[in-house]
Amino acid sequence: MSFGRFVLKRSLQGLGVVWGVVTVVFALRFVTPGSPINAVAPLDASPETRQAIATELGLDQPLYIQYGQYLFKLLQGDMGFSYIRGQEVVGLVFGRLPATVELALAASIVAIALSIPLGVLSATRRNEPIDYGATLLSLGGISTPNFWLGIMLILVFAVEFNVFNTSGRGVDVGDVALSLVGSEPFFGTLLAWLAYITLPAIALGTYFMALITRLTRSGMLDELSKGYVQAARAKGLPQTLIRYKHALRNTLIPVITVLGLQLGTLIGGAVITEAVFSWPGLGTLVIESINRRDWPVLQGSLIVIGTSFVLVNVLVDTVYAYLDPQVVND
Amino acid sequence: MSERLQAASGAGRGPDADDVLSVSNLSTRFFTEEGQINAVESVSFDIRDNEILGIVGESGSGKSVTSLSLIDLVESPGRITEGEVWYRSPDLADEFRSNDAVSVDGDHVDLRTVPPRVRRSLRGPSFSTIFQDPMSSFNPSITVGEQIAEAVEVQRRATANPRSTRSRTQGYGLGQYLLDGIIPGRGYTSEESMDRAIELLEQVGIPDPADRVDEYPGQFSGGMLQRAMIAQALAGEPDVLIADEPTTALDVTIQAQILNLLREVQEERGMSIILITHDLGVIAEMCDRVCVMYAGEIVERGTLNAVFDDPVHPYTEGLLGSIPDLEDPKPRLQPIAGNVPGLLDSEMDDRCYFADRCPNAMESCLEKPDEIVVDAATEHGAKCVLAERPYDPDEALPADYFGGDSE
Amino acid sequence: SGNGGDDGSSGDDGSSDDDGSSGDDGSGNGDDERFEIGVTMGQMDSGLDPQDHAETNTEIITGQAYEGLMDRDKVGGIVESLATDWERTDDGNVRFTLREDVSFHNGDALTAEDVAYSIRRIVDDEVGIVSPQSNDLGVIDEVIAGDGEVTVDFEGFNPIAFQLFATNGEVMQQSWVEENDGNYINQNTNGTGPFVVTEYDSGNEVVYEPNDDYWGGDVPVDELTMGASSESSTRVNRLLAEETDIITNVPPQEVSRVEESDVAGISSVPSARIIFLQMRYDVEPFSSQQFRQAMNYAVDVESIIENVLNGFGTITGQPTLEEHVGYNPDIDPYPYDPDEAERLVEESGFAGAEITLETPIGRYLGDVEIAQAAASQIDSLSNVSCELEQREFSSLVQDITTGNIEDKPHFNLLGWGNAEFDGSQTITPLMTSNGALTVLENEELDELIRQAENTEDADERVEFLQEANQLAHDLAPWVFLHQQFSVYGVSNDISWEPRSDEFIDPDTATRQ
Amino acid sequence: MVSARVIRNLKKEFRNSALAKIGLVLVISIILVATFAPFVATHDPTAQQLDQSQLPPVGFSETAERTSSQMVDGEIQTVTETVEIEPDPDHVFGTDSLGRDMFSRIVYGARTSLAVGVLGTLLAAAVGVPVGLLAGYHRGTVDDALMRVADVSLAFPSLVLAVALIGLWGRAAVDIPDPFVVAGLAPEMPESFVLPITVVIVVGLVNWVWFARVARGEALSLRGQEYVKASRALGASDNAIILRHVLPNAITPIIVLGTVQVAAIILLESSLSFLGFSGTTLSWGFDIAQGRDYVSSGQWWISSIPGFAIMLSVIGINLLGDWLRDALDPGIEGEGGAA
Amino acid sequence: MSDTNSHTDATVDSHTNADPGTEATAAGEPLVSVEGLRKYYANEQSIVDRVLGNEPESVKAVDGVSFEVAEGETLGLVGESGCGKSTTGETVLRLREATEGRITFDGENLLEMSDGELTQFRKRAQIVFQDPFSSLDPRMTAGDIITEGLKIHGVADQAERRETARDLLERVGLSADQIDRYPHEFSGGQRQRIGIARALALDPEFVVLDEPVSALDVSVQAQILNLLDDLQDEFGLTYLFIAHNLSVVRHICDRVAVMYLGKIVETGPVDEIFADPAHPYTKALLASVPRVSTEAREEDFATLHGDVPSPRNPPTGCRFHTRCPEARAACRESAPPDYAVNDRRRAKCFRNDADHAYWDSEPIEENARTAGD
Numbered sequence A: 001m002s003f004g005r006f007v008l009k010r011s012l013q014g015l016g017v018v019w020g021v022v023t024v025v026f027a028l029r030f031v032t033p034g035s036p037i038n039a040v041a042p043l044d045a046s047p048e049t050r051q052a053i054a055t056e057l058g059l060d061q062p063l064y065i066q067y068g069q070y071l072f073k074l075l076q077g078d079m080g081f082s083y084i085r086g087q088e089v090v091g092l093v094f095g096r097l098p099a100t101v102e103l104a105l106a107a108s109i110v111a112i113a114l115s116i117p118l119g120v121l122s123a124t125r126r127n128e129p130i131d132y133g134a135t136l137l138s139l140g141g142i143s144t145p146n147f148w149l150g151i152m153l154i155l156v157f158a159v160e161f162n163v164f165n166t167s168g169r170g171v172d173v174g175d176v177a178l179s180l181v182g183s184e185p186f187f188g189t190l191l192a193w194l195a196y197i198t199l200p201a202i203a204l205g206t207y208f209m210a211l212i213t214r215l216t217r218s219g220m221l222d223e224l225s226k227g228y229v230q231a232a233r234a235k236g237l238p239q240t241l242i243r244y245k246h247a248l249r250n251t252l253i254p255v256i257t258v259l260g261l262q263l264g265t266l267i268g269g270a271v272i273t274e275a276v277f278s279w280p281g282l283g284t285l286v287i288e289s290i291n292r293r294d295w296p297v298l299q300g301s302l303i304v305i306g307t308s309f310v311l312v313n314v315l316v317d318t319v320y321a322y323l324d325p326q327v328v329n330d
Numbered sequence B: 001m002s003e004r005l006q007a008a009s010g011a012g013r014g015p016d017a018d019d020v021l022s023v024s025n026l027s028t029r030f031f032t033e034e035g036q037i038n039a040v041e042s043v044s045f046d047i048r049d050n051e052i053l054g055i056v057g058e059s060g061s062g063k064s065v066t067s068l069s070l071i072d073l074v075e076s077p078g079r080i081t082e083g084e085v086w087y088r089s090p091d092l093a094d095e096f097r098s099n100d101a102v103s104v105d106g107d108h109v110d111l112r113t114v115p116p117r118v119r120r121s122l123r124g125p126s127f128s129t130i131f132q133d134p135m136s137s138f139n140p141s142i143t144v145g146e147q148i149a150e151a152v153e154v155q156r157r158a159t160a161n162p163r164s165t166r167s168r169t170q171g172y173g174l175g176q177y178l179l180d181g182i183i184p185g186r187g188y189t190s191e192e193s194m195d196r197a198i199e200l201l202e203q204v205g206i207p208d209p210a211d212r213v214d215e216y217p218g219q220f221s222g223g224m225l226q227r228a229m230i231a232q233a234l235a236g237e238p239d240v241l242i243a244d245e246p247t248t249a250l251d252v253t254i255q256a257q258i259l260n261l262l263r264e265v266q267e268e269r270g271m272s273i274i275l276i277t278h279d280l281g282v283i284a285e286m287c288d289r290v291c292v293m294y295a296g297e298i299v300e301r302g303t304l305n306a307v308f309d310d311p312v313h314p315y316t317e318g319l320l321g322s323i324p325d326l327e328d329p330k331p332r333l334q335p336i337a338g339n340v341p342g343l344l345d346s347e348m349d350d351r352c353y354f355a356d357r358c359p360n361a362m363e364s365c366l367e368k369p370d371e372i373v374v375d376a377a378t379e380h381g382a383k384c385v386l387a388e389r390p391y392d393p394d395e396a397l398p399a400d401y402f403g404g405d406s407e
Numbered sequence C: 001s002g003n004g005g006d007d008g009s010s011g012d013d014g015s016s017d018d019d020g021s022s023g024d025d026g027s028g029n030g031d032d033e034r035f036e037i038g039v040t041m042g043q044m045d046s047g048l049d050p051q052d053h054a055e056t057n058t059e060i061i062t063g064q065a066y067e068g069l070m071d072r073d074k075v076g077g078i079v080e081s082l083a084t085d086w087e088r089t090d091d092g093n094v095r096f097t098l099r100e101d102v103s104f105h106n107g108d109a110l111t112a113e114d115v116a117y118s119i120r121r122i123v124d125d126e127v128g129i130v131s132p133q134s135n136d137l138g139v140i141d142e143v144i145a146g147d148g149e150v151t152v153d154f155e156g157f158n159p160i161a162f163q164l165f166a167t168n169g170e171v172m173q174q175s176w177v178e179e180n181d182g183n184y185i186n187q188n189t190n191g192t193g194p195f196v197v198t199e200y201d202s203g204n205e206v207v208y209e210p211n212d213d214y215w216g217g218d219v220p221v222d223e224l225t226m227g228a229s230s231e232s233s234t235r236v237n238r239l240l241a242e243e244t245d246i247i248t249n250v251p252p253q254e255v256s257r258v259e260e261s262d263v264a265g266i267s268s269v270p271s272a273r274i275i276f277l278q279m280r281y282d283v284e285p286f287s288s289q290q291f292r293q294a295m296n297y298a299v300d301v302e303s304i305i306e307n308v309l310n311g312f313g314t315i316t317g318q319p320t321l322e323e324h325v326g327y328n329p330d331i332d333p334y335p336y337d338p339d340e341a342e343r344l345v346e347e348s349g350f351a352g353a354e355i356t357l358e359t360p361i362g363r364y365l366g367d368v369e370i371a372q373a374a375a376s377q378i379d380s381l382s383n384v385s386c387e388l389e390q391r392e393f394s395s396l397v398q399d400i401t402t403g404n405i406e407d408k409p410h411f412n413l414l415g416w417g418n419a420e421f422d423g424s425q426t427i428t429p430l431m432t433s434n435g436a437l438t439v440l441e442n443e444e445l446d447e448l449i450r451q452a453e454n455t456e457d458a459d460e461r462v463e464f465l466q467e468a469n470q471l472a473h474d475l476a477p478w479v480f481l482h483q484q485f486s487v488y489g490v491s492n493d494i495s496w497e498p499r500s501d502e503f504i505d506p507d508t509a510t511r512q
Numbered sequence D: 001m002v003s004a005r006v007i008r009n010l011k012k013e014f015r016n017s018a019l020a021k022i023g024l025v026l027v028i029s030i031i032l033v034a035t036f037a038p039f040v041a042t043h044d045p046t047a048q049q050l051d052q053s054q055l056p057p058v059g060f061s062e063t064a065e066r067t068s069s070q071m072v073d074g075e076i077q078t079v080t081e082t083v084e085i086e087p088d089p090d091h092v093f094g095t096d097s098l099g100r101d102m103f104s105r106i107v108y109g110a111r112t113s114l115a116v117g118v119l120g121t122l123l124a125a126a127v128g129v130p131v132g133l134l135a136g137y138h139r140g141t142v143d144d145a146l147m148r149v150a151d152v153s154l155a156f157p158s159l160v161l162a163v164a165l166i167g168l169w170g171r172a173a174v175d176i177p178d179p180f181v182v183a184g185l186a187p188e189m190p191e192s193f194v195l196p197i198t199v200v201i202v203v204g205l206v207n208w209v210w211f212a213r214v215a216r217g218e219a220l221s222l223r224g225q226e227y228v229k230a231s232r233a234l235g236a237s238d239n240a241i242i243l244r245h246v247l248p249n250a251i252t253p254i255i256v257l258g259t260v261q262v263a264a265i266i267l268l269e270s271s272l273s274f275l276g277f278s279g280t281t282l283s284w285g286f287d288i289a290q291g292r293d294y295v296s297s298g299q300w301w302i303s304s305i306p307g308f309a310i311m312l313s314v315i316g317i318n319l320l321g322d323w324l325r326d327a328l329d330p331g332i333e334g335e336g337g338a339a
Numbered sequence E: 001m002s003d004t005n006s007h008t009d010a011t012v013d014s015h016t017n018a019d020p021g022t023e024a025t026a027a028g029e030p031l032v033s034v035e036g037l038r039k040y041y042a043n044e045q046s047i048v049d050r051v052l053g054n055e056p057e058s059v060k061a062v063d064g065v066s067f068e069v070a071e072g073e074t075l076g077l078v079g080e081s082g083c084g085k086s087t088t089g090e091t092v093l094r095l096r097e098a099t100e101g102r103i104t105f106d107g108e109n110l111l112e113m114s115d116g117e118l119t120q121f122r123k124r125a126q127i128v129f130q131d132p133f134s135s136l137d138p139r140m141t142a143g144d145i146i147t148e149g150l151k152i153h154g155v156a157d158q159a160e161r162r163e164t165a166r167d168l169l170e171r172v173g174l175s176a177d178q179i180d181r182y183p184h185e186f187s188g189g190q191r192q193r194i195g196i197a198r199a200l201a202l203d204p205e206f207v208v209l210d211e212p213v214s215a216l217d218v219s220v221q222a223q224i225l226n227l228l229d230d231l232q233d234e235f236g237l238t239y240l241f242i243a244h245n246l247s248v249v250r251h252i253c254d255r256v257a258v259m260y261l262g263k264i265v266e267t268g269p270v271d272e273i274f275a276d277p278a279h280p281y282t283k284a285l286l287a288s289v290p291r292v293s294t295e296a297r298e299e300d301f302a303t304l305h306g307d308v309p310s311p312r313n314p315p316t317g318c319r320f321h322t323r324c325p326e327a328r329a330a331c332r333e334s335a336p337p338d339y340a341v342n343d344r345r346r347a348k349c350f351r352n353d354a355d356h357a358y359w360d361s362e363p364i365e366e367n368a369r370t371a372g373d
């Protein structure tokens, strides 16, 4: 199989999964207790409104036609209408998406930047103090509920020391980027941005930092005991190259796979982190929508979340296949 | 010539001038949770210019650990506990002659006493190794060419830099690596080393080497990878090539190709090869001299003909008797009874380790035998009382002496 | 606004004067800084259409941009807004005289047609949307737009017409509404109010700038930001970190922290919201009046107010609040008397009853804790056991508002905000047979209310209502708890007084 | 199924690892505390004493500003007084905002966490393991279908999916009578234990796919093992092979995954109850949410202590999981387990 | 069960018969006969592959193999790794489903057996595997492993089964006391003995030995070979002995079939083939084996050139032509049929046909040189 074919194949598979996601989300409406209209109409809607909604959504049609219509609209970028908010779902969901992406990216970048060196250090200095330190740290990291960590961070850094903002998202990366060309002072904007994002990013990223540290450590130990490492030593290759070029590279492959799969956890974590920090992302939208029974928005959000997951995993696989052609033929 | 045997077997004697490497009384142990494992026990041998020395023995007899000990690659929980490894290197000898901590004897230096970084810097340019399983000895995610080029580069940098700087960081630290990663077009390996890698692949008989350098190990067959491994080992232009079961994972037809290649390479470059195998056929085809290992010890040694045609040690005899002969099918094989022992120190009595499997075990075998010269001319020696006197059925140990559990 | 650096600093073509604090404010009255106000509430709006919602938060957010014909002052008194005058015509209808020179944010002048259309859009399902406020203006037959005036023709006599119009009925521009779809209307505003929405980030933040052409004169605020945080501690933290200026619902335990801080203080006002436990009269054991009364004796409201609410509440004994029309000053709240409660339970014949109290989570100040306290006090009676079930507000309210009394919870906590300041607006929906949220069917009470609704004499009406309150007290369809206080945290940078109807009016804030 | 070697390895690992010891101690304590909650708890965890509210834990005395308000002539007047609050030795961990004993709430919270964690994991395993084994063993369409379902299932973050499902289905809980209390051994404790059954079900449904994946992977590799072929050569049926050979040999990674899942589900449960999506109020996550409003006003213990409780129990279970993994899967550290 | 221990060459006659099943010779009737057996492993094809029109790649692991094993004899199957030996062995026992072909066991068509018949067949034919580690379930004791078959077929009660197991342990040279030990408590050779005991528990007539000694040390290998020899005598077994080690084959087998890339290229009595191979591949294989004797020294191995081609995409014509030192242009064009070398031997090489166009076509140059140059 050629690389192009592989990418095509993987994308089609991804598309299949997205289709599955949409189907599940569509089905959610029908596993809701009560009439599906309840899933769409506001609580206090009058019977007339309900009827109107039912007709508009074709709820009086057979299921497969409804499903077809749903898919058809979705393909046109129409995720339905939130009667509770009186808005198109698409606008709402995509309005919130950037905030979540920003938070998730910030968290993962920090987590990855810290954890991989730590994991390598821990593996290469096995049973030294730094290894014990890293092990305990990562153990704590994977065991701490992130919402609680968030609360504690707010308490210490925002309330007691007042160095970061407690909540919200006053400035986004876009603003920071704009300030490079615009009139706003760059450093001021950057600091303002950091004041908002640092705590939520830490709260969300800690678990991942810990997880990747553990994975990297055990992966490195694993790799370092392999034949090719011994062979590389025997051929006189410098330690640095053996560790970073050879062992780390192979360690990262499974680590990245796990990360791809853990993307769901990251988004799940973002939901609760957003709740703690009033971060205006998809997560808060999901919770609000559930609390207000705004199913069209919930459905839209779930579709977007599921699709991003699939997208990232397809991307990860593609990058892999590019780096390591063996994957293509697997 | 008889001194040779003595020198090799006796402790503390200096090496001969034509010994590239002379090992004496080398012991390597593993300190595991189950206890101490005596993987290599007082092993002595030497390897001379331009020869192939075979080491043969069953699985677990300590062959690989011996070879790893030579290049100081024994890893925790293992440790070389004793012994000397004399390596002939006038350069090193000069460098360390005045250093009290380092034993120097003529052109030879005892590698056990030089600083670890110096030992490390000898890997590649002085000693190369070919491992048993080529699949696992190549990094699956780096191209074959790149990996060979690395070996070339090690050699290039070693000759370009004075030993003192090279051995400190091996000329390459983390900062350097990161820098190379950031600056495009830079890396550990260079264009030239890649070209050299292509040349080397060509030399070991890989078709279309220029294309194949960019392939990954997974795209090579086992035989080709083993060739690539040999190419990699040759990149450092080593004095000694250690080949640890280089053909065990391969089919006979491919094995024959690889053995031919090794032989050619040895003839062309005049290096010395230590060939480790459990296949007596390979030994017979390839080696000049042979050491037979059992339970961490060399139990018999000598020129090929001496050992194969007139084995003294019952173990050697047993090995030879276990092999169904292709030319002359015997109706029944004469195997050695029992199993290879584990090498746990606590379970090893102070006796001939083979006594429990030996058909000719006598009471005197309950003492540890020294190496006895059988025939100095063929450097034939054996750690067995039978080298001195014939088997005496009267002294035979009772059949169930060792618990009778050995079938 | 933003025409910076055009005076004095001549000759520099580089636009990089990062020291922005030099006097470049266009407004010109010597102020050197923009006056920005941030408000943080518990929840955001659900769309900007002022007529397409029914909750307080949306009302507050849209209310900055839209106005009705009349308004209320801080203590609930009726004041003029888009109407300068109102009167009852002889046939019982009401007529509003519109203010002149009012224009919408898009510059078009306000017409009587716009007002009439807006009222119709609310009350008439055929016009525009089906508005959830359709009952809030009473039952209206017809709306007639005159010349600078609008006449509303009620079906029958409506004694509280002006109260209704003082609280409800935001005015929109007919043409603007008709030209745009719901999606647009819910994300943009075009009202007559003091503020114009400049940025709308749904569910997150709304940013306003002052309406320069406001009929009420200069709005002193340069920028208004309304945001929300459902966690009270987050709101407090934001206030104390000076990220916002006004926060709603400061929880009692945080009050001292705000008070003690250098940057903010507490401003509180009794709200028009009453908190109570509803008991359905038609199911055992609540079918017994003695049992219901027993519940009232069993709950130590004073202790709850003191311990859970730190005193931010007043005990009640009737459905009507002290400030509201129809309040009966002669009624004393039920005292805390567990022995009496046990006795009444015994008498009711329902000794050993097992009941479950359902409470919303986080909807009212301390709701869960209050419910927990009340339930455990009831549970501690020797002959009743009470458990607590916590429910998401929206799902609880879905049950409460179903048309059928049979589908309603037996026993639940609820709060009711009476923005009209009139007792009938609580008793009618919550205690009369036809009330949307009722748990009671009592002919005597129905009759009293009916009489109150039909009398044209205001004093007589008050008497009927007082009588109804006494009856409600005795019938005890609720465990009467307390009147909630609205507790605001207000930054020391501003001076602002809260309103008792929970509306927030930042345009009345001044800089301090 | 548990061979002597496994036990030996477990012992060996245990001896050598201080962390494993800590883990075991933590886990056993939590199990004991959860099981015997009525005896461990000092108070009814739901009983309120409003006049005893917000007492600090023993060892921490508190100077607190208490503001109260009164209506004076229609004006609200607030009075702030500084009060010295001394801990009550009767409440070691202090009390919460309603005067409930924190220690007892932590004890009962352990029950909820553990019950949800264990039951949820069992449910997930009960669904995932058979499906995974069958799919991996038989390959083909079943397997294809399973993997697609798993892909879709993985695309939803478990927390989001759980929140959505609980939001949809409501927060049902079942009351399970507490045998100790019913037997009259601890009369002052709550008579029944509230199990948030929707949470258990949802959490099981959300996590089954991990078990399916692991079981499938194991089955896939085990089906090629020669002893499986040998068993077929002896005439064993597929189901017999799955039961006799595949399952026992796949059990180690499944057990290791199981411990990891218990920990993950405890965290998930706490997240759910923190967000208010649970059916019980006796949960650490719920207490954290309740105490959250008090953190900044000085009553740090109401939400810190349950947080530590979660952390300690999850650490304990993770340590246990690490121990099991190291002991049962000796390949990892490169030291062969074979004799 | 027959106690004939007839290591006789007379059996081979039947081989030339068109229908070996019907016309068995008295001396040893073919117990197993395989005809035109093919086994292709198709790559799993997902829906996406089908949509994309990705060709299903199949591995032609066994591609038209015919042979038979007479009762009481040992047929050796040799060839390089991946040539399809194990596949053949397992398909013959219906552990894998054949793609095509006909397998008869004791006159019955194996591929058409019902489930019930198959169960009966399982008692009569068994297998021993190469890997002494993966062939024993690590979670079962030696006793459990040996009695598994008895249990499946409901033979005897628990106590009797245990007795049988003890008995078998002794027979294969272990001690009956070791019945409750787990596989990891045994050495490789001992495990292999357990594997053999398991195969023998059901008292089979036919045993496929899939490289039973190649993972063992020479000394242990010799023990096992001796054991297998003894057991064959004792139980009157018929063996299909799969190996890649020619000396072992020579030692234990009566007849041998040489496989290359999914096809059997030569069959015949072991002595004849080893003395005078009729196929260039057999010749090369023999030449490649390093001899233990010290006399053979110094002469270069006559090795083959290149690697074994991939069975996914085998060469056209004679599959060996890419490596064959004797290959000529004709070998590229068509696949040689099975030539009878004499009445006991057959080989798939044109060189056995004196009149074939092969002799007139051009030699393929590059194969002539040996590898390693």
Ligand SMILES: Nc1ncnc2c1ncn2[C@@H]1O[C@H](COP(=O)(O)OP(=O)(O)OP(=O)(O)O)[C@@H](O)[C@H]1O
Binding pocket: B030, B032, B037, B038, B039, B057, B058, B059, B060, B061, B062, B063, B064, B065, B066, B076, B077, B078, B278, B342, B343
């Ligand atoms: N890392 C280790 N830890 C503990 N024991 C070890 C280790 N490496 C080797 N040994 C022991 O050392 C002994 C010798 O092993 P070695 O690998 O040298 O044998 P070998 O002769 O090369 O066998 P083979 O033919 O199987 O490669 C064995 O008993 C083995 O168990």
Ligand SMILES: Nc1ncnc2c1ncn2[C@@H]1O[C@H](COP(=O)(O)OP(=O)(O)OP(=O)(O)O)[C@@H](O)[C@H]1O
Binding pocket: E041, E059, E060, E061, E079, E080, E081, E082, E083, E084, E085, E086, E087, E088, E244, E311
């Ligand atoms: N399950 C399978 N799916 C796909 N291909 C397979 C499968 N099993 C074997 N093959 C392929 O079929 C070919 C023949 O395999 P087989 O195991 O029969 O070879 P073999 O001769 O026994 O080799 P070895 O000496 O290595 O045991 C090989 O190319 C192998 O890769």
Ligand SMILES: [Mg+2]
Binding pocket: B063, B064, B065, B244, B245
């Ligand atoms: Mg070895």
Ligand SMILES: [Mg+2]
Binding pocket: E085, E086, E087, E210, E211
């Ligand atoms: Mg095979």
